[in-house]
Amino acid sequence: MHLLTQRCRGLSHNGLLPSLRVAAGRWSGRDPSNSKPYPFAAPLPLRLARSNYGNGLTRPSPPAFQTPLADAPSRKRAEPYEAKAVVIGGGPAGMAAVANLLEAIPDGKVVWIDKTFQGGTTWLWQETQSYSWVEEFLRFARHNDIFREICNARDRKPIEALERLDGKKTCCLRHVVDMLNFLSDGLLRHERVRAVSGTAETTARDQLTLKWTVTVRPPSTPGHDKTAVGRFCTPLVVLCTGSRPRELAIELPRPAALGSGLDPRQLNRRLHVWMQSWAEQVGNSTMPMTVAVVGDSHSAVMTLHNLSGIARVVAPRLRIRWFTREANLKYTKLAPGPLTDDPPRTVLNERDGLRGVAAAFALRELEGDKIATSKAGAVIERLILPKPPAPSDPQSQRQRRQWEEKREELETQFIAEHLDGVHRIFQCIGFERAPPPEVRPALAPLEDPNFGRRRQLAVNDRTGSFYPAGGDPAVVIGLFGAGSAFPESVEVADGPRRPAVSMAAYGEFVKRMAPQWVEATWAGQMSGEEIKMLTQEQWMQRQARMKERKETAKGFEYY
Secondary structure, eight states: OHHHHHHHHHHHHTTHHHHHHHHHHSBSSOOGGGOOOOOTTSOHHHHHHHHHHOSSOOSBOOOSOOSOOTTSOOOOOOOOEEOSEEEEOOSHHHHHHHHHHHHHSOSSOEEEEESSOSSTTGGGGTTSBOSSOHHHHHHHHTSSHHHHHHHTSSOOHHHHHHHTSOTTSOOBHHHHHHHHHHHHHHHHTOTTEEEEESEEEEEEEOTTTOOEEEEEEOOSSTTSOTTOOEEEEESOEEEOOOEEEOOOSSOOSSEEOHHHHHOHHHHHHHHHHHHHHHHHHHTOTTSOEEEEEEOOSHHHHHHHHHHHHHHHHTOTTEEEEEEESOSSOOBOEEOSSOSOSSSOOOEETTTTOBOHHHHHHIIIIISGGGGGTSTGGGTEEEEEOOOOOOOSOTTOHHHHHHHHHHHHHHHHHHHHHTOTTEEEEEEOSOEEEOOOOEEEOOOOTTTOTTTTSOOOEEEOTTTOBEEETTSOTTBOOSEEEOSSSSOOEEEETTEEEEEOOSHHHHHHHHHHHHHHHHHHHHHTBOBTTBOOOOOHHHHHHHHHHHHHTTTTOOOOOOO
16 A cells, blocks of 8 residues: 555656546536537437537546646536527427417527427327317417418328318327427427427526526436536526326325326226236136226226226126216306307306217216116216315305315225225326426515515416515516416306316417516516516616625525
8 A cells, every 4th residue: 555655646746647637537528519410300309419418428527536636627617508588398388388489589599498399298198089179279280370380381291180170079189199299390490499308407597687597407318418417598488397197195006007098909908917917816817807997087087988898898807996076977068048159159167078079978878877777887886976065155265275175085085995806096187287397596685575585486377477475476587387287277157267278278378478478577577468667777777786785695495
């Protein structure tokens, strides 16, 4: 050990050790700013990753010596890419946000972040029947000028396939997935769109410049450097991060994926495997296997439709246990009135009623007492979930919220007590917001009296604008949301305001709000549809005041 130390000292005196240290700490790859994009024909995620992160490693390899050197080259952090706006999410709402921001912002780049740019998660349900009408999908595809230019291209087979269908009926979501991929490819070819393949991890706001810095981690697939992180700076960020299926708050025996119940072919294959596993488990190949379905939504009815069809044809030992809130389901229907389209008649249960194939199956096989004599009823056991006593004041939001919490607790307990003998369970109880990237904005101390305290963000469901929870909803911090994660709340004919969840609704909402988002981000204020603009002088004065408080201004974190 002593001899090794003396040799190292000798190397140090000869000037060799510093050079070794420097070499060990150099970047083992080319600078991503100098990397050239690959041809458009290359596979999309890999092409985008190479374009944004370089073809090789962009992080330094672990240095052999951790001692800092005075003569070592300084490694300055790369400056973030400046953009006019950043859109996070590649689903229908994200695509609509990119297209409408391109129209609202006359110049500059719009950064678009997603893992695959394949229309979000719609492809997971592509073998099931849609909830929306065909004409609603076509209305989304033509809701702004950029989309219309893409749809008018010479090779427009996905749009033509939808146009050949009956606009007043539902369709297989496979056609919609093709349409979304077609529109996504068109946006990726736009000269002002910079597509970044990866996952947005954090969005942090500088309280002095009022700009967001979005960090992006590339996908963990072959050909991508997992350690390379992209940084993008912008005054305006739109979160279109989508949703995911909800799950019950109990431990379930082998829950089944929602998508497998909506795809008849995949469901048939899985049932074959499950029944073999069940026969081995009970030691009897003739004992029936029970599969449970929870919910009475569109996805629940379609899952029942697929399960009962397979049970009648190829799996006679299959039994279905259905947990539902009501024996009589909701259906989309026109309100009573004259049979005329001018003015259009009110649609009842437009947001949560069954329609199309699901409605036809439920009316024929599941509705009320029909289940006792129907073909599907021969293999379906229906269990009605319990309800707590109705609130004394139905108009009280507090009492209604408490009643909803009590109902979910009773339902969960009831389901847990009736799962004996169930081999698999499908949870068709709706969707919930997918986790967005970590958000850490910091408002100016002179603008917020609660500066320095940890607080949460709230979203205005009328405008899509985020603001500090408990603060003024008119305050704009340049962060907005749209799509199934942050849908617009709209008036309905037969009840309180409800979220507008459909592609057509996303497109109309973003088209209406995108110009206001751009203006309100500059103004810092939004009130309904009227934006209170600041003059250039007022803006500069506010910037000067914030700069004076730079030493004491510490941003508070949002989660």
